[in-house]
Every structure is written in C-alpha cells, then in structure tokens.
Amino acid sequence: MSLRSESAPPLATLVDAFARSPSPMVITDARAPDNPIAWANDAFLQVTGYTADEIVGRNCRMLQGPATDRFTVERIRSAVQAAEPISVELLNYRKDGTTFWNAMTITPVNDAEGLAFFYAAQADMTYVHQMEVSMRGTNDELERLVNARTQDLTTALEQKTALLHEVDHRVKNNLQVISSLMLLKARRTPEGEARDALQGMAERIGALSTAHRMLYSEGDCTHFNLGDFAAEFLADMNAGLDPERRRVEADVESIAVAAAMAAPLALMIHELTANALRHAFPGEREGRVSIVARRTERGIHMTIRDDGVGVAAAAPNPAGFGRNLVEMVVRQMRGTIAWADAGPGTTVDIDIPLQQPA
C-alpha cells in the first residue's frame, strides 16, 4: 500500500485500525496468480463465516454461488483486469451456504513498480434488500386494498343503477295501471259530466305519463326536454281531434329543464290546451290552438293562444278547475301568468324562471 499523505499516521496504526474496523475489508495480491486474498479483517471473517486460513490464498470468487448475478461478476472481472476502481452489489454465499448482499468498492493500489494490490471495502446490504422486498409487499397490499375498494364502489354503483331502473319501471307501470283504471271506469259510466271528468283525469295522467316516459328513456335522468315532450303531447292531443275542424300546433324550442319541472310543466301545457279546446269552440265552431315556447335570458316564455270565442264570451264555468290548476302549478314553479282577450280568442302568456343554464 502506498500512503503518501505527509500527515498520515504510522503504518502500524493504520493496519490496526483496518483490522479492528467493523466494516469488512479484504486485500488481494494483484501480482500473485489468480489475484488471491492476501489479508482480511475480522469483520470480513465474521460476515463470511470463514477463518483466515480458509480464505487466504484463494480468489474471492469462492464467495459466489448459483444465484450470484453473472453479469455483475463479469463487470468486476473487467474492472480488475483493467485495474479500474468499481462499486457493485453482489449476492455472496457464507461458508454455511446462506446468502448476503455484499456492496463493495474495489480499488486498485499501486506501489513504485505499478499495480500491487486490490483493496475492497464492503458492507452487508442484506437488510436494505429485505426492506425493498417488504416495501414491494406493502405496495402490493395497498394496490390490492385499492382494487378491493374500487370493486366495492363499482358494485354499489351497479346496485344504485339497478334500483333506479326498478323504481322507474314501477312508476311507469303504476301510471299505466292508474290510467287503465280511469279509462275502465269511464267506459262503464253513462255519458255525461261524470264520464267527462273521468276521461279528463285519464288525459291528465296521460300527459304526466308522457313526461315520465321521456324522463328516463335517455341516458340523462336529471333533465327533461320540453321540445320532445311537446311533439309527443301534440300527437296525442291531435289523435283525439277531428282534423277537419280543430288543430293543436306547437312551436317549442328544444329546452332542457330540470327533471323536477317535468310533471308541473306537462300538467300546465295539458291543462291550457285542453281548456282552450273545451271552452273556446262552443258547438261546431272550428278553431286552432297554438303553443309557442322560447328560451329567454331568465327562463322560459310560453304563449298559448286560441282563435275561439274568448274568455268573456265563453260559457261561465263555476268549477274552473283547469284554470285553478294552471295558476297553482305556475306559482309552484315561481312563474307568472297573464290571461288576455285577444279578439278573436284568448292568449295566455307565462314566464317561468329556470335556475341553471340549460
């Protein structure tokens, strides 16, 4: 070894310090055939389980075994051959066959005549490797937990969707039953006021049914399209009219409104239209009812107009249920309504605010 530092302690002190160091150290003789071990400290003997007699004179490859990485061994061999320093980690075998991870730094040492020794300082890295393994285990465990949780959430969502479908199915089926019940009773009731009332109710339920059918048929169950509803409603209304004498027309923009407004809007449109058909055209008078709806800055503006006899001229209607119903529903939606005699006919203007932009 060549210790050139001027302030270096005496050689004997250094050798003693190396010998008693807790870090395993070994020195090989670069000039002897096959680069054999010349010296090893106690820490090295303790880590490997060999006595000094058993290793001195032998090459360090005696510490390698079947699971030692061949590529790393090759790197060490090249470095030694080129007399270059190298730091590697290698799986080594103790005398008893057990393994340990050996992190070593191999340094060539020259004397006056050139390369003389290799000095290798080592550290047992087994616990670091164990930590890596256990960390990998922890990660796997975390991943497993996340997967399990995701699975739970997916199942919960599926159950919720199934429940929504089930409720939707029941609501629709019940509406059908109620409608059938009304119509059955109407069929068995003699012509007159009672029968008209029952048929009127069946019609209102029909309008609510149309709204419900549209509500869940698309993927989005939180919105309701007023334009789609109007088209369907119009077809149902006109199917019951003599096309030669009376028509209902609609010009309704495609406006998305919150699902909660579907039923009141459906009822309102039905009531105003049915009212006009019932009262504006007494006897055989021909006529037209038009429904127009536009999106405004604040909400919806709707106009329902007929070319009939007008409110003042219509037969007095003490019950006025239809009109009461409309005013109630408009109030529920925080809207305003104005009835006007348009001469000819009646015009009803309604403004309904919408909370969210559609």
Added chain:
Amino acid sequence: MGTGNAAALRILVVEDEALIALELECLLDDLGHVTVGVAGNATEAIAMGRSTAPDVALVDIHLVDGPTGIDVARALSADRRTTVVFMTANAKRIPADFAGAIGVIAKPYSERVVASTLDYVADRRAGRHGPACPDGFSPAPV
C-alpha cells in the same frame, strides 16, 4: 280512435296486471281488433300462442313468474304466423336481438300509439310496401 280501415287483427295479450289487460282489451275492441286471449305467465302465454296462433302478441316483460316475457316473445315469434310486439315499462331488459319481436311500445302508452302501431303491423303483414313506422313505437334493429 284508429283509422277504422285497418284489417281486424287477432291479438294475444300477455300482461300480468289484470287492470291493464282489461283496459287494453276494451281498447283493442274499440279499434276493431279481436282479443283471442289474455295470459299472465309464461307457460300460459306459450300454450295460448300454440292453441290460437294469433296474428299479433302484445307482450309485457315482467309477468307473474318474473321477467319471462323475453322467453315468451322468443317462443311465440318462432311461429311465422305471429308478429310479436313488446309492451313494457322496462324496455332496458330487452336483449339486443329483441327475442324475435319487431319492436316495443313503451309504457305508460297512449291509445294513439297502440292504434297506430297495430295499423303499422297490419300493413306489414299485408305486405304493403314500406309502411312508415309510427312515432311512439320503437322498432327492433334490422
């Protein structure tokens, strides 16, 4: 209601809800069609299909014995003489191939849609060329 010029169809009603079935029967009668039977479960429906060979079967999906309307549609449509139309509030249950049915009327239905769908079916059966599909009736994918 109805156009009045549609040929009278012989119709099997497969519906477990008695009120709906009864009202539907009245409606079919008003429209000039003939109800050949009403069945509330799959076994009954398939047996009635065999014995009456109806022109049209209106089939609900949820019957007394579960969502067996699909099987009923498959069995009834196997007979070329019968045209099957689903009539259900649960259209999401219908398989991609529609189990042999030509389409679905969504519940709650309006009388208008039942009438126009039956006119459409009558036209199809009579081989009249390309009758327009009525709105409110969703045809099976071709």
